[in-house]
Amino acid sequence: MRALAEPDLPVLTARHTGTGPAGVRVLPFDASHDRVLLGPHRHGNLELMFYAEGSGVDRLGDSAFAVEAGxxxxxxxxxxxxxxxxxxxxxxxxxxDAAALITVDSAAAGRAGTTGRLWWSNPLLTPFVLAGRGPRYAHLVVPVDRRDEWVARMREMEREHTERVDGWEEVLAALLHVTLIDLARFAAPYAAGLRHQGETLLAQVFELIDERYPEPLSTSDVAEAVSLTPTYLTTLVRQRTGRTVLDWITERRMAAARELLLTTDLSVEAVAGRVGFGDPTYFSRRFRALHGLSPGRWRTAAGV
Known part of the structure; x- marks a missing residue:
């Protein structure tokens, strides 16, 4: 098996369908599926793998998970x-794509930040935020009495995605929402640790990053805005999320960069400037480190 640290691993990205949920793909899989046979790869989007039957081993990063039905x-x-x-x-x-969860109407479109919210600020994505903290949160279990329901829903999502009858995108969006609500509830015991005195402060930090990521922004800037020392803020954010303030700033900038690469024909240099990187070369280097491809190659792989 190829080393997981290999820098040029394939990067898989769900493509935008144009009018409905952005980049939603529903794929049945078994040991013979192309994605499985591909071996180590990275994803440009969020992905959940639901195991309906059988057992085996799935690997995320350096961690191996024994998986079985549910x-x-x-x-x-x-x-x-x-x-x-x-x-x-x-x-x-x-x-x-997290953009699949964003609904923009004429009223909402006029509010600053409506379409640019941090994906981790959406409560439906809490399990994915927890997944970023370590292997403990990457593995959830559907209760036995809910598994038949999940199998039926997956089959319906697969059918809608395959047949693409009028309205299929809206149906997919609705079923995706229901699925993520379930996951958020399954993850509730793990998420409870975030719901105490520090949550309001974290919300302020994420809100600030959301508003100011296109500008020069440092940990000290964020700390000053929330009236904390940089050292204390760094410790708090790392303890609560497993990442540093700078990690979150970079993640927000990369989320915005992916959206611009997918939805505009802006040059890589222009995208870098739009998302807060004054040096396009540094932006490209950071993008490649996180996604396994340069911004240009990632855009091509996404089919834009």
């Missing part, structure tokens, strides 16, 4: 994923 693995952008060891397991993979 298990759900959550994959965040840039994480190395290798499902080649799933053996006799079967199920469905749902890959989607």
């Amino acid at each position: 298990d759900v693995l959550l994959v965040t952008p840039g994480v190395v994923h290798d499902a080649s060891g799933i053996a006799g397991a079967r199920g469905w993979a749902i890959e989607f």
Whole structure:
């Protein structure tokens, strides 16, 4: 098996469909599926893997998970994923862009930040935020009495995605929302640790990053805005989220960069400037480090 640290691993990205949920793909999988046979790869989007039957081993980063019926693995952008060891397991993979959860109407469109919210600020994505903190949160289990319901929903999503009858995109969006609500509820015991005295402060930090990521922004700037020392803020954010303030600033900028690369024909240099990188070369280097491809190659791989 290829080393998981290999820099030029394939990067898989769900394509925008144009009018409905942005970049939602529903793929049934087993050991013979192309994605499984591909071996180690990265994703440019969020992905959940639902195992309906059988058992095997799935790998995220350096961690191996023994999976069986009812298990759900959550994959965040840039994480190395290798499902080649799933053996006799079967199920469905749902890959989607966080923009699939954004609904913009005439009233909402006028509010600053409506379409640019941090993806981790959406409560439906809490399990994916937790997945970024470590292997403990990457693995959830659908209760036994809900598994038939999940299998039926996955089959319906697969059918809508395959047949594409009028209204299929709206149906997919609705079923995706229901699925993510379930996941958020399954993850509630793990998420409880975030819901105490520090949550309001974290919300302020994320709100500030959301508003100011296109500008020069440092940990000290964020700390000053929330009346804390940089050292204390760094410690708090790392303890609560597993990442640093600078990690979150970079993640927000990269989320905005991916959206611009997918939805505009702006040059890479222009995209870098729009998302807060004064040096396009540094932007490209950071993008490649996180996504495994340069911005230009990532855009081409996404089919734009």
